[in-house]
Amino acid sequence: MLSADFVIATAVAYVGLLFVLAYFGDRRARSNQRSWLHSPWVYTLSISVYCTSWTFYGAVGNAARSGLEFLTIYLGPTLVFVGWWFLLRRLVRISHQQRITSLADLLSSRFGKSNRLAVLVTIIAVIGIAPYIALQLKAVTSSIQAVAGASEFGRGSLTGIDDVGLALGVAAAMALFTILFGTRHVDAKEQHHGVVAAIAFEAVVKLAALLAVGMFVVFIGGGFEQIFSDAAAAGVRVDAENTFDVRWLTTLTLSMAAIVCLPRQFQVTVVENSDENHLRTASWAFPAYMLLMSLFILPIAVFGLAKMPAGSNPDMFALTIPLAFGQETLALLAFIGGFSSATSMIILESIALSIMVSNHIIMPLILRFGSASRNGGGVTGLLLFARRLSIVLILSLGFFYFFFTRDSNALAPIGLISFNGIAQFFPAVIAALFWRDATRRAATAAIATGFVFWFWCSFLPSFASVSPQVVLLLEQGPWGIAWLRPEAMFGLEGLDPLAHAAFWSLSANVLTLVIGSLLTSQSALERLQASVFLDVFRTNQASGGNFVLGSATANDLFFVVERVLGDTRAAALFEAEARDAGVDPDLLEPSPEFIGRLERELAGSIGAASAHVMLSKVVSGSDVSLEEMMQMADETQQAIEYSQQLEKTSAELRSTAQKLEEANTQLRELDLQKDEFLSQVSHEVRTPMTSIRSFSEILLHADDIDQQQRRKFVSTIHQESLRLTKLLDEILDLSALERGERTWRNAPIDPERALDRALDVCEALLRQRNVSVEWGRRSGAALVEGDPDRLCQVFINLISNAVKYNDTANPVISVSTRLRAGHHLVDIADNGPGIATGERKLIFEKFSRGAQAAADQGGAGLGLAISRQIVKRMHGSLDLVQSPLPGACFRVRLPVLVV
Amino acid sequence: MLVLTLLGALLMLPPLVLVFNQPLRHWGLPQTVLYLFALWLVLIAGTALLNRFLPPEPAGSDSEAD
Numbered sequence: 001m002l003s004a005d006f007v008i009a010t011a012v013a014y015v016g017l018l019f020v021l022a023y024f025g026d027r028r029a030r031s032n033q034r035s036w037l038h039s040p041w042v043y044t045l046s047i048s049v050y051c052t053s054w055t056f057y058g059a060v061g062n063a064a065r066s067g068l069e070f071l072t073i074y075l076g077p078t079l080v081f082v083g084w085w086f087l088l089r090r091l092v093r094i095s096h097q098q099r100i101t102s103l104a105d106l107l108s109s110r111f112g113k114s115n116r117l118a119v120l121v122t123i124i125a126v127i128g129i130a131p132y133i134a135l136q137l138k139a140v141t142s143s144i145q146a147v148a149g150a151s152e153f154g155r156g157s158l159t160g161i162d163d164v165g166l167a168l169g170v171a172a173a174m175a176l177f178t179i180l181f182g183t184r185h186v187d188a189k190e191q192h193h194g195v196v197a198a199i200a201f202e203a204v205v206k207l208a209a210l211l212a213v214g215m216f217v218v219f220i221g222g223g224f225e226q227i228f229s230d231a232a233a234a235g236v237r238v239d240a241e242n243t244f245d246v247r248w249l250t251t252l253t254l255s256m257a258a259i260v261c262l263p264r265q266f267q268v269t270v271v272e273n274s275d276e277n278h279l280r281t282a283s284w285a286f287p288a289y290m291l292l293m294s295l296f297i298l299p300i301a302v303f304g305l306a307k308m309p310a311g312s313n314p315d316m317f318a319l320t321i322p323l324a325f326g327q328e329t330l331a332l333l334a335f336i337g338g339f340s341s342a343t344s345m346i347i348l349e350s351i352a353l354s355i356m357v358s359n360h361i362i363m364p365l366i367l368r369f370g371s372a373s374r375n376g377g378g379v380t381g382l383l384l385f386a387r388r389l390s391i392v393l394i395l396s397l398g399f400f401y402f403f404f405t406r407d408s409n410a411l412a413p414i415g416l417i418s419f420n421g422i423a424q425f426f427p428a429v430i431a432a433l434f435w436r437d438a439t440r441r442a443a444t445a446a447i448a449t450g451f452v453f454w455f456w457c458s459f460l461p462s463f464a465s466v467s468p469q470v471v472l473l474l475e476q477g478p479w480g481i482a483w484l485r486p487e488a489m490f491g492l493e494g495l496d497p498l499a500h501a502a503f504w505s506l507s508a509n510v511l512t513l514v515i516g517s518l519l520t521s522q523s524a525l526e527r528l529q530a531s532v533f534l535d536v537f538r539t540n541q542a543s544g545g546n547f548v549l550g551s552a553t554a555n556d557l558f559f560v561v562e563r564v565l566g567d568t569r570a571a572a573l574f575e576a577e578a579r580d581a582g583v584d585p586d587l588l589e590p591s592p593e594f595i596g597r598l599e600r601e602l603a604g605s606i607g608a609a610s611a612h613v614m615l616s617k618v619v620s621g622s623d624v625s626l627e628e629m630m631q632m633a634d635e636t637q638q639a640i641e642y643s644q645q646l647e648k649t650s651a652e653l654r655s656t657a658q659k660l661e662e663a664n665t666q667l668r669e670l671d672l673q674k675d676e677f678l679s680q681v682s683h684e685v686r687t688p689m690t691s692i693r694s695f696s697e698i699l700l701h702a703d704d705i706d707q708q709q710r711r712k713f714v715s716t717i718h719q720e721s722l723r724l725t726k727l728l729d730e731i732l733d734l735s736a737l738e739r740g741e742r743t744w745r746n747a748p749i750d751p752e753r754a755l756d757r758a759l760d761v762c763e764a765l766l767r768q769r770n771v772s773v774e775w776g777r778r779s780g781a782a783l784v785e786g787d788p789d790r791l792c793q794v795f796i797n798l799i800s801n802a803v804k805y806n807d808t809a810n811p812v813i814s815v816s817t818r819l820r821a822g823h824h825l826v827d828i829a830d831n832g833p834g835i836a837t838g839e840r841k842l843i844f845e846k847f848s849r850g851a852q853a854a855a856d857q858g859g860a861g862l863g864l865a866i867s868r869q870i871v872k873r874m875h876g877s878l879d880l881v882q883s884p885l886p887g888a889c890f891r892v893r894l895p896v897l898v899v
Numbered sequence: 900m901l902v903l904t905l906l907g908a909l910l911m912l913p914p915l916v917l918v919f920n921q922p923l924r925h926w927g928l929p930q931t932v933l934y935l936f937a938l939w940l941v942l943i944a945g946t947a948l949l950n951r952f953l954p955p956e957p958a959g960s961d962s963e964a965d
């Protein structure tokens with residue numbers, strides 16, 4: 001016979017085996033990335049942690065009590081996995097990109113890395129899961145009791161220990177195992193390969209055990225047909241008319257939500273997923289696993305109902321039927337199977353929850369009170385301690401729930417309470433993945449509202465069996481308010497309590513979420529995260545630059561990262577980044593992308609919100625160093641200076657361009673002048689050349705010219721060539737003067753003496769033309785700077801002009817000099833015809849002559865131009881001024897040297 | 900895939916499921932039970948089949964690479 005001691009020893013040995021398996025699985029997974037542990041089959045089997053002792057024991061009981069309803073618990077997840085392409089694939093991809101560690105992390109990350117939301121989710125999850133843990137404790141306890149109670153000496157060392165004591169023992173043992181299993185180290189991605197391996201092994205064990213029991217039952221029952229016939233004969237009906245009512249819909253919906261939102265399911269399906277392609281296999285293999293699990297549940301249930309003594313607990317049929325037929329080995333296998341399903345669930349659930357608690361509640365507290373910065377030993381140890389503490393807390397809660405509700409006997413209803421609680425996350429998760437406008441405040445309010453309704457309508461009533469107050473509440477409502485009765489809210493009576501609770505909580509939840517999102521607006525970070533989540537398949541890049549480059553040095557960052565991830569992993573990260581950037585690790589400048597990556601790595605260990613807070617403290621925290629500020633200011637200054645320089649340069653360029661344009665215009669004018677000059681020169685040269693040519697031709701060909709004629713011709717040729725030479729000399733002189741090529745010596749001279757000399761030279765001309773010179777007043781001796789010969793040339797030119805162009809009968813030249821305002825002035829006027837107003841400006845140009853005089857005068861018209869150039873070289877000016885006589889008056893104006 | 904999922908959901912919910920909820924027996928088993936398990940099998944097989952036609956994920960899509 002089986003004794004309780006033996007069974008317990010077997011269980012302990014089994015857990016020992018699991019531990020060994022987990023240990024080696026861990027080592028194998030670490031050393032070899034491509035081991036069988038990374039196969040899609042292990043992944044699928046680990047997902048089957050969904051089938052807990054609720055399935056193993058509870059489903060049989062459920063089938064015995066409510067017929068086919070138990071199937072919905074497996075059909076709902078089947079639908080979710082069949083549609084994996086839409087929901088699960090998206091969830092896995094996002095979680096990989098964002099290093100999501102838990103459901104709370106997912107929601108907080110999506111809704112602006114809000115830690116408050118993460119805390120809310122964590123608290124609700126811990127409370128909501130308590131009944132579920134209690135269910136496992138109850139199942140294990142009952143199974144031990146069932147085995148022990150089957151024989152008179154079976155109780156062994158359990159004598160005198162009641163259910164509660166046993167459950168406490170089980171809970172304590174489970175806590176110990178979970179701590180040993182799950183919290184040996186903090187992994188960067190929160191993947192526990194060893195645990196997953198153990199879970200997969202347990203999945204095989206429980207399936208094998210249930211199949212064995214099922215086949216045994218079918219065998220002794222005489223086949224499926226016989227069993228159902230016997231059951232029908234005994235009055236057991238499975239296809240009741242009322243199977244497919246509101247409850248069917250409710251449980252289906254709740255199980256769909258649960259397969260996504262249960263912390264342990266999220267952990268194995270999403271977090272522990274190492275390859276998205278594994279989901280492909282799991283999408284049909286996991287439903288197939290569930291189908292196999294449920295295949296024999298109905299036969300076991302109806303067989304048990306028909307054959308087992310009345311009053312026996314239908315939850316324990318899988319165990320008690322083999323015992324009743326004396327199959328102790330099979331019973332032991334069944335026990336191990338049930339134990340397997342319970343342990344795997346408890347281990348994973350508490351690991352998942354402990355990650356949530358430590359990342360979202362304990363870490364933020366540590367960060368807030370800053371003990372981490374003082375604790376040089378690192379956050380890792382603290383984190384592990386926090387997780388261990390959370391595991392104990394979670395199992396304690398489960399135990400207390402078990403303690404208070406120990407009198408209710410069915411397993412499945414307890415589990416459904418949990419499902420309903422956990423389902424409150426489902427609307428927010430769906431909104432997080434598919435609705436861009438869902439806001440943080442709306443999601444928080446929705447989850448909180450749903451939780452309140454669930455707590456009131458589902459959680460509280462479960463204590464009815466131990467608390468008379470709760471019973472009173474159920475019957476009359478709080479303070480006698482009938483419409484607030486937990487199982488008949490707002491007068492909605494007659495509905496199944498579970499459907500009632502699910503309806504109210506989920507409706508309120510969805511309504512709050514939708515209306516809240518429409519009323520509130522998102523923060524910038526939320527919008528950013530929303531687009532990261534919704535566009536996960538569109539953009540391949542993960543969100544990075546949430547941080548502006550503040551004062552973070554690689555050193556500061558390393559210090560932070562090292563404390564969380566440990567020395568080696570942090571060093572590896574920084575070295576990789578330095579290698580990518582191509583710089584020495586010590587000189588690494590953290591780029592925003594790198595900080596973004598560090599944040600995700602940290603998020604893998606401590607959650608998105610905590611990681612964000614932690615890095616924010618370093619990166620954009622209050623302590624932007626003074627040097628940094630100075631440098632930033634400097635950089636601004638430099639930028640301003642640079643732009644100013646640019647402005648200046650461009651102004652210079654503008655003025656240069658303008659100058660160039662002016663020069664260009666001038667050049668074009670000069671070019672025009674040159675052309676004009678050339679045509680004038682050729683014109684001037686042509687006249688004497690023509691006469692020279694014609695006279696020389698006559699001399700050559702006409703032999704009959706007399707000597708006198710000949711002499712006349714030759715003298716004309718001589719005169720013309722003299723004129724030509726003079727013209728050419730003048731042109732050369734002018735061009736030399738204009739270009740300033742000729743050496744020019746300025747010396748102090750007396751302009752009066754130059755004037756006297758010029759008059760002396762012109763004496764003959766004056767007398768020949770019978771011109772009288774009138775002297776005006778004279779300035780007396782003065783000193784100007786200039787060349788005496790050149791100045792004399794100017795005067796001669798002016799006097800000869802005055803003589804040449806004067807055609808009056810009694811020609812007069814008036815000469816006067818004076819000193820005025822530092823200048824020495826010489827006026828030479830005549831009583832000739834004067835210069836027409838239109839020509840006044842032109843007479844100083846080359847080759848221009850007065851219109852009247854042009855015809856018969858021999859000058860080339862260069863005299864005034866040359867004179868003006870000469871005076872200019874002496875820093876003076878030659879102008880036409882108002883004349884005291886009827887004719888023209890030229891004034892030479894030279895600056896007087898200060899003596 | 901969407902069609903299969905929605906069809907599965909429709910077929911296992913009232914009112915369609917009620918069509919098969921008759922107190923009939925085939926090979927000694929209640930028709931409802933047979934119907935639900937058959938539907939379940941069809942969903943599993945359909946998913947396995949459909950997955951062959953879906954484009955595979957890029958190998959090693961694990962974000963270790965980023």
